[in-house]
Amino acid sequence: MKASADMIDEDPPILVCADLQCEYLAEGRSHAISDADAIMSRCQELMTLWRDNLWPVMHLKRIAQAAWFNPASNLTNWIAELKPRPGELAFEHPLPSAYSSTRFADYMTNIKSLRCVVLGFSLDETILATVVDGFHRSHRYQVVSDAVACRRVGVGDAASYKTAVVKVIGHFARVRSSANLVCAGGQIAL
Numbered sequence: 001m002k003a004s005a006d007m008i009d010e011d012p013p014i015l016v017c018a019d020l021q022c023e024y025l026a027e028g029r030s031h032a033i034s035d036a037d038a039i040m041s042r043c044q045e046l047m048t049l050w051r052d053n054l055w056p057v058m059h060l061k062r063i064a065q066a067a068w069f070n071p072a073s074n075l076t077n078w079i080a081e082l083k084p085r086p087g088e089l090a091f092e093h094p095l096p097s098a099y100s101s102t103r104f105a106d107y108m109t110n111i112k113s114l115r116c117v118v119l120g121f122s123l124d125e126t127i128l129a130t131v132v133d134g135f136h137r138s139h140r141y142q143v144v145s146d147a148v149a150c151r152r153v154g155v156g157d158a159a160s161y162k163t164a165v166v167k168v169i170g171h172f173a174r175v176r177s178s179a180n181l182v183c184a185g186g187q188i189a190l
Contacts, residue, residue, distance in 0.1 A: 015047065016118045017047065019122040042178055046182070058090070062126060095129070117144060
């Protein structure tokens with residue numbers, strides 16, 4: 001699926017893939033995501049579109065230094081189907097915001113036309129914190145609502161929690177469904 005040059009007359013947006021790590025698939029873990037299969041499928045579709053068009057893809061990986069986080073564990077590995085490919089950027093960040101990585105913050109500051117489309121896991125941590133941090137730096141983000149997920153919450157309905165987080169993100173970034181982002185024929189509508 002190739003995109004039309006007519007739809008993107010500027011530099012293409014960067015696809016930011018947030019925390020697509022095994023931790024979020026491990027059943028019984030506090031960060032496990034209940035709808036991970038559906039979200040991964042949507043992420044794979046969007047990553048394929050970006051890669052087929054040779055548009056920039058960037059990956060974020062959380063490497064927290066909290067007591068609950070074991071960086072030596074295989075759970076911090078990329079999900080095999082969604083891991084970075086050669087030529088794609090990858091940034092490790094110790095705090096929820098990707099801007100906690102000096103390399104990421106420097107890279108984003110030096111991009112001429114910064115437009116990013118965000119997908120992935122850790123909606124209520126990495127994605128929320130990065131979008132808010134970027135907003136304060138005048139960086140433009142779009143979050144794909146059906147290609148993001150957050151961990152199961154201890155109480156209440158997971159879908160309602162996700163809806164609430166997406167609503168908060170909407171104050172700092174544009175929120176779109178993948179259907180509204182990708183038009184017929186695989187064209188991107190920005």
